[in-house]
Amino acid sequence: MKLSKKVVLLGHFGVGKTSLFRRFMDNEFSEEYKVTLGVQIKKKVITLPDGRELSMIIWDAEGHSDSVEDTRKSYLLGSHAFIYVFDLTREETYITLTKDLKYLKENYNKIPAKVIGNKLDLVNEKEINTLLTEKNIPFDCLTSAKTNKNVEHFFSDLANEISK
Amino acid sequence: MANQNNPLQFNPQVQIINASYDGIITETDKNLFNWQKDTSIYDAHPFFEVLRSFAEDNDLDKKALNFPCIHLEDNQSEKICDITVTFKEQEIIIILFDYTGKYKDLNQIAQQKNESILLSKELELKNKYLIEKEEFKNSFIANINHEIRTPLTSILGFVEVLEKTKLTFEQEELARIIKRESLHLNALIDDMIDLSKIESGKLKIVEERFAFQNLIDGFRESFSKIAEEKQIVFETNIDSGVQEYLIGDRTRIYQILNNILTNAFKFTEEGKIIFSITKNYQRTNKVSLNFKIEDTGIGIMEENIPFLFDRFSRFEANKRVPGTGLGLAIVKNLVDLLNGEIKVTSELEKGTVFNIKLPFKFEVTKAAPERKKKKYKLPKTKNKFRILVVEDEEITQYLIMKVLISQGNFFVDIAINGEEAINYIERRRYDLVLMDLTLSKIDGYQATHMIRNNYGDKFISDVPIIGFSGKASHVARDKCIRSGMDDFIAKPFEQEELIYKITKQIAKKAVS
Numbered sequence: 001m002k003l004s005k006k007v008v009l010l011g012h013f014g015v016g017k018t019s020l021f022r023r024f025m026d027n028e029f030s031e032e033y034k035v036t037l038g039v040q041i042k043k044k045v046i047t048l049p050d051g052r053e054l055s056m057i058i059w060d061a062e063g064h065s066d067s068v069e070d071t072r073k074s075y076l077l078g079s080h081a082f083i084y085v086f087d088l089t090r091e092e093t094y095i096t097l098t099k100d101l102k103y104l105k106e107n108y109n110k111i112p113a114k115v116i117g118n119k120l121d122l123v124n125e126k127e128i129n130t131l132l133t134e135k136n137i138p139f140d141c142l143t144s145a146k147t148n149k150n151v152e153h154f155f156s157d158l159a160n161e162i163s164k
Numbered sequence: 165m166a167n168q169n170n171p172l173q174f175n176p177q178v179q180i181i182n183a184s185y186d187g188i189i190t191e192t193d194k195n196l197f198n199w200q201k202d203t204s205i206y207d208a209h210p211f212f213e214v215l216r217s218f219a220e221d222n223d224l225d226k227k228a229l230n231f232p233c234i235h236l237e238d239n240q241s242e243k244i245c246d247i248t249v250t251f252k253e254q255e256i257i258i259i260l261f262d263y264t265g266k267y268k269d270l271n272q273i274a275q276q277k278n279e280s281i282l283l284s285k286e287l288e289l290k291n292k293y294l295i296e297k298e299e300f301k302n303s304f305i306a307n308i309n310h311e312i313r314t315p316l317t318s319i320l321g322f323v324e325v326l327e328k329t330k331l332t333f334e335q336e337e338l339a340r341i342i343k344r345e346s347l348h349l350n351a352l353i354d355d356m357i358d359l360s361k362i363e364s365g366k367l368k369i370v371e372e373r374f375a376f377q378n379l380i381d382g383f384r385e386s387f388s389k390i391a392e393e394k395q396i397v398f399e400t401n402i403d404s405g406v407q408e409y410l411i412g413d414r415t416r417i418y419q420i421l422n423n424i425l426t427n428a429f430k431f432t433e434e435g436k437i438i439f440s441i442t443k444n445y446q447r448t449n450k451v452s453l454n455f456k457i458e459d460t461g462i463g464i465m466e467e468n469i470p471f472l473f474d475r476f477s478r479f480e481a482n483k484r485v486p487g488t489g490l491g492l493a494i495v496k497n498l499v500d501l502l503n504g505e506i507k508v509t510s511e512l513e514k515g516t517v518f519n520i521k522l523p524f525k526f527e528v529t530k531a532a533p534e535r536k537k538k539k540y541k542l543p544k545t546k547n548k549f550r551i552l553v554v555e556d557e558e559i560t561q562y563l564i565m566k567v568l569i570s571q572g573n574f575f576v577d578i579a580i581n582g583e584e585a586i587n588y589i590e591r592r593r594y595d596l597v598l599m600d601l602t603l604s605k606i607d608g609y610q611a612t613h614m615i616r617n618n619y620g621d622k623f624i625s626d627v628p629i630i631g632f633s634g635k636a637s638h639v640a641r642d643k644c645i646r647s648g649m650d651d652f653i654a655k656p657f658e659q660e661e662l663i664y665k666i667t668k669q670i671a672k673k674a675v676s
Binding site: 006033092 | 213216221233235270274279289
């Protein structure tokens with residue numbers, strides 16, 4: 001039987017979820033901001049280190065304004081992982097992170113939630129690391145969909161983790 | 165298709181698909197997508213692949229699941245649908261409602277809304293960045309000012325001391341150059357501080373009554389001497405109807421006129437400079453004056469005139485004459501702050517004319533004459549006056565000591581920080597304390613506070629204290645007075661001013 005896993009991209013609007021989605025799926029990037037309404041879904045088959053193939057089905061959900069609780073519940077059903085994306089240049093996109101992660105943990109406790117700080121190309125990596133540490137903002141990876149920094153690496157690590 | 169009366173109400177096209185739990189399509193119409201019977205719905209689009217896990221999940225409430233706004237596409241078409249999935253006992257019923265039109269309209273609204281929020285955030289961020297940059301620049305200028313002024317005080321002070329010794333002609337010339345260049349550096353710092361204050365909006369315009377005619381007389385007197393030295397003509401003409409006393413910011417008006425006149429003298433080697441003051445209009449207690457400064461100097465190239473008031477705009481022809489390149493930028497900013505107007509016309513090799521219009525107020529009743537600077541004398545005594553200098557920089561200690569001792573009236577003790585100053589004051593009676601503000605351990609403000617509040621002995625608690633610092637601002641002065649000091653002197657100070665202030669405080673103390 002084919003190994004198939006659903007992963008949902010979550011986060012405030014304009015943080016670059018669709019850019020990460022397009023970068024990972026089609027290796028494309030556009031500077032133009034286009035709002036996502038509802039959800040876009042694509043599949044990518046990844047070969048795991050042990051030779052198995054994993055169908056990673058990514059749901060690129062529309063961004064929320066205030067809280068992840070605003071995301072439609074049906075989009076989250078049957079997920080194997082959440083990727084919470086925030087914008088490294090906009091504090092309001094990570095100020096609610098702790099609260100949002102708590103909500104996900106309380107309501108979807110079996111589903112791992114990974115945190116990405118995106119738009120790394122627009123900030124100084126050292127300074128932003130210090131700032132996030134100072135503000136106690138947890139994150140798994142800092143990426144740039146524009147330059148492709150850490151994108152492939154992040155998704156392949158995630159694929160390994162959820163296929164276990 | 166959109167309802168004609170309300171574009172946001174749609175009657176969707178619908179496709180109904182029946183599939184088995186293993187995903188095989190058992191029945192479907194082809195209203196939206198051309199999916200074939202007996203193929204797997206799970207392979208039709210990645211959306212449906214997730215249904216496989218739902219089908220296997222016994223815990224899930226599978227009666228009817230609704231998925232709004234799902235983007236579906238295959239090789240032939242692309243739709244945005246609401247999808248309802250119902251898990252029956254033997255089969256899965258999937259209904260697709262095509263709301264592509266409705267969602268595209270909503271998409272436009274959401275796009276505009278999000279874009280405007282993102283744009284405002286971007287502007288906010290840029291603004292914040294600019295404010296931070298401006299604050300950094302201002303604090304940098306303030307700090308560098310302090311750092312430069314301290315050694316400059318020493319240079320200027322020692323040059324003055326040096327000038328009073330026996331020097332050869334060559335040494336005299338060298339001392340003169342050191343003094344001229346140091347004064348130039350000092351002027352540059354003053355200009356930088358002024359410009360920084362203007363640009364950060366911290367420069368406050370003061371309205372005070374002042375002797376306008378005296379101000380003009382001062383210009384007439386000082387620039388006539390320069391005209392004599394340069395062997396050029398200097399004329400001042402003032403309308404007879406211009407008031408003797410006016411209300412305005414004397415310091416800034418002086419700064420504007422002094423700057424333009426200094427420039428005229430710098431760039432005029434022969435011919436004349438005419439300074440005229442005329443009335444534009446007068447209404448009740450308001451008067452607008454026009455200051456015209458006309459020279460027969462080197463002039464300005466026409467293409468350079470638009471850039472004349474830019475910072476550091478020093479044109480090729482002007483570079484042989486010393487200047488900071490900030491003067492006219494400050495003048496323009498000051499004229500704007502005073503709600504005035506400045507215009508310039510010029511012809512190369514023929515001369516330049518500056519016209520400055522400035523508004524003033526005046527008192528209708530006859531005013532009392534301006535107070536003159538009061539003269540003070542040291543009280544008559546057999547003993548010399550003992551002064552404690554609290555200063556951590558060796559070179560400044562030495563300079564002050566040299567200046568005070570050369571007067572013949574003072575004994576000087578030196579303390580290198582606030583703590584040491586307190587120890588000295590407890591052991592010996594002083595007639596005055598000269599207190600640097602930035603000291604290690606206990607700073608000048610804290611030391612003053614302790615002297616004023618911790619001692620019952622009036623000789624200690626009432627000792628006159630003069631603060632001194634390279635931070636030559638009203639803020640530093642006000643802070644000194646608020647912390648209990650009697651006066652303030654900015655570095656680099658003129659020896660005459662230092663002696664005047666010390667004499668004044670000792671004389672006042674003797675009277676009290």
